[in-house]
Amino acid sequence: MRFLHTADWHIGKKLHDYSLVEEQKDAFEQIKQIAKEKAVDAVVVAGDLYDRSLPSETSVALVNEMLQELNLQAKLPLLVISGNHDSATRLATGSDWFKQTDFYLHTSLAEAFEPVEFADTQFFLLPYFEMQAARNYFETETLTNLNEAMKLIVAELEKKFDPAKKHVLVAHFFAVGSLKTDSETKLEIGGLDAVSPELFEKFDYVALGHLHDRNALKAERVRYSGSLLKYSISEAKRPKGVWLIDTDPFTCEGLELTPLNDVKVLCDSYENLTTEGYQKVGQHDYISIELTDEQPILDVVGKLRQYFPQLLDVRRKHKKNHAKKIIQVEQKTPLELFDDFFLQVTGKEPTKLQQKWARESLLEITKAGEPNETTQD
Amino acid sequence: MRFLHTADWHIGKKLHDYSLVEEQKDAFEQIKQIAKEKAVDAVVVAGDLYDRSLPSETSVALVNEMLQELNLQAKLPLLVISGNHDSATRLATGSDWFKQTDFYLHTSLAEAFEPVEFADTQFFLLPYFEMQAARNYFETETLTNLNEAMKLIVAELEKKFDPAKKHVLVAHFFAVGSLKTDSETKLEIGGLDAVSPELFEKFDYVALGHLHDRNALKAERVRYSGSLLKYSISEAKRPKGVWLIDTDPFTCEGLELTPLNDVKVLCDSYENLTTEGYQKVGQHDYISIELTDEQPILDVVGKLRQYFPQLLDVRRKHKKNHAKKIIQVEQKTPLELFDDFFLQVTGKEPTKLQQKWARESLLEITKAGEPNETTQD
Structure with missing residues (x-):
């Protein structure tokens, strides 16, 4: 039998x-x-x-x-x-x-x-x-x-x-x-x-x-x-x-x-995944990504989905560092956070003048958001 | 064939x-x-x-x-x-x-x-x-x-x-x-x-x-x-x-x-249904009742369900008269409504003394229900 x-x-x-x-x-x-x-x-x-x-x-x-x-x-x-x-x-x-x-x-x-x-x-x-x-x-x-x-x-x-x-x-x-x-x-x-x-x-x-x-x-x-x-x-x-x-x-x-479309986990950097990495898997494979990058990447899921149409999820390999960073972020003042953000987006520290503009804008926003306090200004 | x-x-x-x-x-x-x-x-x-x-x-x-x-x-x-x-x-x-x-x-x-x-x-x-x-x-x-x-x-x-x-x-x-x-x-x-x-x-x-x-x-x-x-x-x-x-x-x-339990419509008075009527149908028949009575009966569905355990619904044969009565009711004074209610429940007109008690009680209730008006009493 x-x-x-x-x-x-x-x-x-x-x-x-x-x-x-x-x-x-x-x-x-x-x-x-x-x-x-x-x-x-x-x-x-x-x-x-x-x-x-x-x-x-x-x-x-x-x-x-x-x-x-x-x-x-x-x-x-x-x-x-x-x-x-x-x-x-x-x-x-x-x-x-x-x-x-x-x-x-x-x-x-x-x-x-x-x-x-x-x-x-x-x-x-x-x-x-x-x-x-x-x-x-x-x-x-x-x-x-x-x-x-x-x-x-x-x-x-x-x-x-x-x-x-x-x-x-x-x-x-x-x-x-x-x-x-x-x-x-x-x-x-x-x-x-x-x-x-x-x-x-x-x-x-x-x-x-x-x-x-x-x-x-x-x-x-x-x-x-x-x-x-x-x-x-x-x-x-x-x-x-x-x-x-x-x-x-x-x-x-x-x-x-042999699956028609496979389920795969890719552990690599954003750079590698979007240049060579995506060519190594089937276009319709189901992909789970473990990013090795430590820095934030804006709309990372949306960007990766262009290379991996059947993207399942995106995780970070270095979760602990990220958790630490979140705690650090919570302890920073709004102006310190602005400086960090400016650096990340432009790659440069803000100038003294830019910092002044940021400080003034922040004051304006704070006022507009708290109308009861304008009389005490 | x-x-x-x-x-x-x-x-x-x-x-x-x-x-x-x-x-x-x-x-x-x-x-x-x-x-x-x-x-x-x-x-x-x-x-x-x-x-x-x-x-x-x-x-x-x-x-x-x-x-x-x-x-x-x-x-x-x-x-x-x-x-x-x-x-x-x-x-x-x-x-x-x-x-x-x-x-x-x-x-x-x-x-x-x-x-x-x-x-x-x-x-x-x-x-x-x-x-x-x-x-x-x-x-x-x-x-x-x-x-x-x-x-x-x-x-x-x-x-x-x-x-x-x-x-x-x-x-x-x-x-x-x-x-x-x-x-x-x-x-x-x-x-x-x-x-x-x-x-x-x-x-x-x-x-x-x-x-x-x-x-x-x-x-x-x-x-x-x-x-x-x-x-x-x-x-x-x-x-x-x-x-x-x-x-x-x-x-x-x-x-x-031949259905195990039939669906039946009974058109009769409450009196007849609860004395002889219920004996003419199977205990588990599904019953829809069209009441010929014109006067209101308190909890009529609950009462009829005791005689017809699988009661489907209770309707009134004289719907139009009922609608008229509702209009009449709305035009009556509270004391006139009391007299009607007394007659329906006891089968007798209230005596003069009973009407006096009702009037006094009604006054008391009105007072208690309208505290703002007590000072004008």
């Missing part, structure tokens, strides 16, 4: 207000191409097909088309679960009909215990579920954490094992020991919702969804596929892809997806 | 804030029962399955279950179109898979021109569409009204006619000449969106959705099925049901649905 493991498509997701629809379509086409070229027997999608429980009509149309292309046109069996970003109820629409063409879409806990068999393998499709669903299923109100619930679930699943077959679990949760970064911390809900990967040692493979880094967990047989695209700046250096799994003998090959 | 014609389920619709889910489930069960008992070859649903383009999860789950029960469990072929209340995109989810079990769900204009053939009949499923969709389809920007668009559509459809077969159109629009009442006026969008039923004379039957009164149009072969339930007070006296159609020879039989 050979299958592709993907997850976390998050169709409809935006990056800093930029729509990623074209990038999502392109990445999907690559997955479809890989599936055909590698002649897989099935495609596994481990949850979060949508980015929101109430997706837009555009997102609904796109996901419908993707699933139709894979299953009905390319005749690929599909093994899909709902993730925490999907509405299980909405995603389930049509699932009773999908089975006829080997498209298995499980959206409720109870369905996890109905193995789907393909060739030499039993697949168990365990969707994302809330604790209360586990309490209801096992008829116990004392379940307090996901790891305990998962122990009960695994025990139930193992009872369904056909010893003559391989056993693959498809699931969507946060696994203890997963590598944390800025991006992934957001995804973790808390200690009570973390599952120990050791629970699954009797499975031949566990195809996970939830974390966006495909290398989040350092385990040979328990893997996150990672997201379809880089969905945050913190993922800029994390390549995206799918796992190609063979069950007998077990092999796992990582295949990369 | 024998089929049931229903439409305008409006799943999720509320009546004056009351959920109608239980009534909708019950009416659907009756349709399923009729379909089985009458051994129909198919069920036609002519649009507006949902009440809103963005239905709640509860509504999605209910519609999914209904369609699954009819098509997969009862093995009934389904011929369904989207109406103006449905989101065509959302409703289309799964439709590519539905065909495998003879469930034809058309949600775009182009699909109308792909006839669905069952036994001796060609069905043309024309969903609700916007004028711009017709302009795009026929590649003409000059189309200005629906009747013109429909002429082009009918001409196209007639080209697809197999002369050896019967021809049934399923559509969702406002037909010229339909009987208008309070409820239906709301549904008509305007003269530009009205279609002449004469256009369809070459069809053996036109199964319409949109108007909620099954008798809205007085034509033998062009009919509205009407809604699943009474969805407004103005429909209280309009029975709901489905049409049972035989194509050869053509017969059309009206079959009524």
Whole structure:
């Protein structure tokens, strides 16, 4: 049995207000191409097909088309679960009909215990579920954490094992020991919702969804596929892809997806970025800039956007110096601030006469702003 | 060919804030029962399955279950179109898979021109569409009204006619000449969106959705099925049901649905309603009351709700008299108003002594309420 493991498509997701629809379509086409070229027997999608429980009509149309292309046109069996970003109820629409063409879409806990068999393998499709669903299923109100619930679930699943077959679990949760970064911390809900990967040692493979880094967990047989695209700046250096799994003998090959437009972080000076730097990235790449300059630059975002049309943000590398400067600024008199400003804009110190004009103008402004005091002038 | 014609389920619709889910489930069960008992070859649903383009999860789950029960469990072929209340995109989810079990769900204009053939009949499923969709389809920007668009559509459809077969159109629009009442006026969008039923004379039957009164149009072969339930007070006296159609020879039989809880208008006095009247309706019926009483009754809605738990509204039959009385009231002195009030509450005129007490109390109140005038007392 050979299958592709993907997850976390998050169709409809935006990056800093930029729509990623074209990038999502392109990445999907690559997955479809890989599936055909590698002649897989099935495609596994481990949850979060949508980015929101109430997706837009555009997102609904796109996901419908993707699933139709894979299953009905390319005749690929599909093994899909709902993730925490999907509405299980909405995603389930049509699932009773999908089975006829080997498209298995499980959206409720109870369905996890109905193995789907393909060739030499039993697949168990365990969707994302809330604790209360586990309490209801096992008829116990004392379940307090996901790891305990998962122990009960695994025990139930193992009872369904056909010893003559391989056993693959498809699931969507946060696994203890997963590598944390800025991006992934957001995804973790808390200690009570973390599952120990050791629970699954009797499975031949566990195809996970939830974390966006495909290398989040350092385990040979328990893997996150990672997201379809880089969905945050913190993922800029994390390549995206799918796992190609063979069950007998077990092999796992990582295949990369090349984004239509990449997410990149550039750390350089304004001078370099606007002369050579911008030529080193794609015109439509999504760019986050870390400026090495220390001096202020007027309308720096507007100016950089001319070179990087899909600019995500501009940060300063030397934040501490800047913070210090702000404190210094607050302690200066208005005339001292004028001298600093004049120097920055013109590159020269103001002359004695210019300082006099500034002082007189400042007095005028102060008077005009405080009419009650003019009589005391 | 024998089929049931229903439409305008409006799943999720509320009546004056009351959920109608239980009534909708019950009416659907009756349709399923009729379909089985009458051994129909198919069920036609002519649009507006949902009440809103963005239905709640509860509504999605209910519609999914209904369609699954009819098509997969009862093995009934389904011929369904989207109406103006449905989101065509959302409703289309799964439709590519539905065909495998003879469930034809058309949600775009182009699909109308792909006839669905069952036994001796060609069905043309024309969903609700916007004028711009017709302009795009026929590649003409000059189309200005629906009747013109429909002429082009009918001409196209007639080209697809197999002369050896019967021809049934399923559509969702406002037909010229339909009987208008309070409820239906709301549904008509305007003269530009009205279609002449004469256009369809070459069809053996036109199964319409949109108007909620099954008798809205007085034509033998062009009919509205009407809604699943009474969805407004103005429909209280309009029975709901489905049409049972035989194509050869053509017969059309009206079959009524009995609502789990009915919508009724009661026109009676407070006295009668609270002694005998309330016993003549179901405890959970939705009641609109037209009071024949002319005198005011304190907290009349609160009191009536004790007898009619699902009270929709309370109106007065003698509105004009009331308006006159209000004018009279405004012209009376406070003491005259006291005399009237005393009479209404006690049923007797106040005695001279009672009138004196009232006068003195009124003086006291006037004083206390106008402190600035006490010095002039």
